[in-house]
Amino acid sequence: MFKKLLVLVFVLASIFSCKSAKLKKGIINKIEAPFYNNQFTGLLVVNAKTTDTVFSYNASKYFTPASNTKIFTLYSALQLLPTHIPAFKYKTEGDTITILGTGNPTFLHPFFNDSTALKMAKNYKHVKLIYNNLDDEKFGPGWAWEDYDTYFSPERSSFPMYANVATISKTDSLHVIPQVLSKNVTEVFTPKRRNYNDNTFYYNKKNQDTIEVPLVIDSTLIKQLWQAIYPNKITFAKASNKPFDKVAYSNIATDSLYKRMMEVSDNFLAEQMLIMASSTLSDTLSSQSVRTHILKHQLNDLKQEPRWVDGSGLSRYNLFTPTSFVQVLTKLYNDIPQERLFNLFPVGGKTGTLKRYYKGGNKPYIYAKSGTVGNNYSLSGYLITNSGETLIFSFMNNHYRQSTVEVKHHMESVFEWLRDNY
Known part of the structure; x- marks a missing residue:
């Protein structure tokens, strides 16, 4: 009986070994194809249940992650923020309320339209606003200066309003949000959307689209x-040394903020999310303090410490390894119920930045965050195989000259091979 059991174990091990070898050979044949010759590629795939490494290729090398950085931002926010958004901190004295910003990005935001501050301020005769409690610069280190008038690069601030952008559209006439800036908008034939240093905006006469143009945030505008x-x-x-012990919370759940950031890869929400997380550590806001705190405490076990400089991934100074992303994705998978976690990520072929890619036929099989910046594309997240296994992966591509669409198609063939053969 014992000999038969040994034979059975040996046969099963041999079958598994053959399948594993076939799987790895199939992936190697794909990522060592001539298409990948002139770029830098890294891939790590781990079984979520067993933590076994399914495949590893340059997994400990550093890459420019682009918006994959938002995975670290998501993890940080989940560690530090409560279930509802801390709208602001405040003190009251008689008929006066003093409000301190927490970095809350949803106040009068076109999508969230949080009005907690307006409702609170309405009840007081005098409102004092502290807006200079942010240590961060308005732009992150390594951000491209020429993006100053593009929708994806709003300034960071302690008390954002209207998502820190002017939203301009036209039907019969120009429509501007916030309306008070309508007089600052000129219709003209120009590719430029705003002056570099002031809130003078331009709407191209040939354009009939709604555009979002970052605001220059200063005391005059506020x-x-x-x-x-x-x-x-x-x-x-001005900010004082006396701590604010009262916090006003909005009725907006933080999960809705996380989902929006991840699905449409919203840079503004990502940056402000780290700033808002810092409000749980101090009245002085600093995204750097959050990054330092998280790396020192919750992520002190990372095998390769990242160079992590912003919340959005706009900066090319960021450097992360596939292993680091898989480690954080594993922590998320172990800490959060799968239904809630997968709901926060774009779904292949269904939602957000993955709507047109990684389709799963009858059902989705990819739940992941993409990251794109010139000549770099990465995807990190979760893959459900046909056998029902969950794989955690990070697939990073840097310095290619082909189109990003071609890169995605080649990655998709690897994902489909994993889905069908594991």
């Missing part, structure tokens, strides 16, 4: 925006 809402009610105060 005063103008608040004055339009509550005339002669708002004054500014």
Whole structure:
């Protein structure tokens, strides 16, 4: 009986070994094809249940991650933020309320339209606003300066309004949000959308689309925006050393913020999310303090410490390895129920940045975050095989000269091979 059992174990091990060898050979044949000759590629695939490494290729090498960085931002926010958004901190004294920004990105945001601050301020005769409690610069290190007028590069601030952009559209006439800036918009034939240093905007006469143009955030603009809402009610105060012990929470669940950031790869939400997370550590806001805190505590076991400089991945200074992404994705998988976790990620062939790629036929099989910046594309997340296994992966591609669409198609053949053969 014992000999028969040994034979059975040996046969099963041999079958598994053959399948594993076939799987690895199939992937190697794909990623060592001539298509990949003149680029840098890394791939790590791990079984979520057993933690066994299914495939590894340059997994400990550093890559430019682009928006894959948002996976680290998501993890940080989930560690530090409560279930509902901390809209702002405040103190009250008689008929006066003093409001301190927490970096909350949803206030009057076109998608979320949080109005918690307006409702609170309405009940007081005087409103003092502290807006200079942010240590971060308005732009992240390594951001491209020429993106100053593009929708994906808004300035960072302690108390954002309207997503820190002017939303301009036209039907019969120009429509501008916030409306108070309507007089700052000129219709003209130009590719430029805003002056470099001030809030003078341009709407191309040939354009009939809705455009979002980043605002230049300064005290003059903040005063103008608040004055339009509550005339002669708002004054500014400087940050003090006395801590704010009261927090006003909006009715917006933080999961809705995470989902939006991940699905459409919203850079503004990502940057402000780290800033907002820092409000749980101190009244002085700093995304750097959050990155340092998370790496020192929750992520002190990373096999390769990343160079992590922003929340969005806009910066080419960011450097991460496939192993680091798989480690963080594994922590998320172990800490959060699968239904909730997968709901936060774009779904292949279904939603967000993956809507046109990685289709699964009758059912989705990819739940992942993409990252794209010139000549670099990566995808990290979860893959469900036909056998029902969950694989955690990070597939990173840097410095290619082909089209990103071609890169995606070649990656898709690897994912389909894993789905069908594991």
